[in-house]
Amino acid sequence: MLSIFNRSKFLIDLIEGIPDFHNHTLPGIDDGSDSVETSRKIFNSFSEIGINQIVATPHIIGEYYPNTPFTIEEAYNKILQEKAGPKRLTYAAEYMMDQHFLEILKSNDLLTITENKVLVEMSYFQAPINLTQILFKVQNNSKIPILAHPERYTYMHSKDLSKYKELKTRGCLMQINMLSLSNHYGKGIQKMAYQLIENGLIEYICSDVHKLTHLEKIKEIKVPNKYTQNILRICDNNRELLQH
Template identity: 55%
Template sequence: MDLIEGFTDFHNHILPGIDDGSPDVETSLQLLKKFGEFGVTSFVHTPHVMNDYHPNTPETIHAALAELQSAQHPDIKNSAAAEYMMDQSLMEKLDDEELLKISGNFSLVEMSFLQAPINLKEIIFKLQNKGHVLILAHPERYGFNHSADLKKYTDLKNRGCYFQLNMLSLSEHYGKGIQKMAFKLLENQMIDYISSDAHRMEHLEKLQHIKLKSKEIEMLKPIIEKSKELFA
């Protein structure tokens, strides 16, 4: 993935000790150093906000960011947002808490991998009414949306959702079915952005070994540029 030099990675789990990503500052520093091998030194950190599993708040997220910044190299650029699970807990937060955005009005959201929320349309509508422009994380990984006609994906796009592809979905890391859907979404020009979703060193090591065909590289180039433009 030597295409991403100068890129801002806006979906990752590098902040120490607050979700299922990096457990401590030392590990976070190792991950940042590894990213440097790709020419990536700018990050928006997006820990999970997920009901009782990862009940993060702007306060816990900014505290972890401050801890990392105090230990890291000064040339690394960091900010923080979150990856919000679209569920009832998020609906309840909307009136009381200002959600963290990755850039401008763009907010990163996800769904359960088991099934879409029953009230998905209501959640999307309410978030948009609050001024959020939604980027749906790793749409290729929601198996319940997979179909030959991409109908469910088209519906989400028509509702104003942007799609962010995980870099590792270009490999068989999540399985061949996920990889196949990743390329199908790319071929149908449904992917808007790309990011790492890195949780651990293994993820970054696997990125180094992804082999892409020239046609695939050409499909990715405008998506990488658009991702950069979020932070221009």
């Protein structure tokens, strides 16, 4: 599905077949899918663009989304019981880096993407005051943080990308949102997304889908040709991460 003038490519032509390990597709436990039937529709839409390996990652945010391995497994089992998801469906979590997360780290009760990689996020308003300490403790637990949607933290934006580069030196891998390659979150975030890709600061790409309309928008995204090789390399990282 190439664009008419061949100056850009549809994103779905680049991401076909990759595993998606950041999405909110388990029913009724965060701000994502509200029911098994909604989950079924989302998974079917994933399948239409060739994505059939999915790691569902509900939010764990203190008292706001106080999910646990038990509540997440419960929601996952509903999908299995209703046969509403793909065969290659597993689950992990997206952790807000806050005090509650530090307590979870102490118990070593993490739901990880792979054995040693954990999906984390920050507030959209400001980074945690103790961010360095949190990242240090993650690594002390023999885990590697994958920072979700770094392009969306506007307080990190700068021409020299210095705050991003600092996080890389502290062991952070970075995962960009597919929707950030459009103006879905705003033109400033779209610009930063491409800047991070161009500078080789992004390891992974995922949907961060919360609802069916997000996937409909992803299907319409066109990527300028100058970025396609970088995005293809990022897609290869997704595949390598979850090969089995």
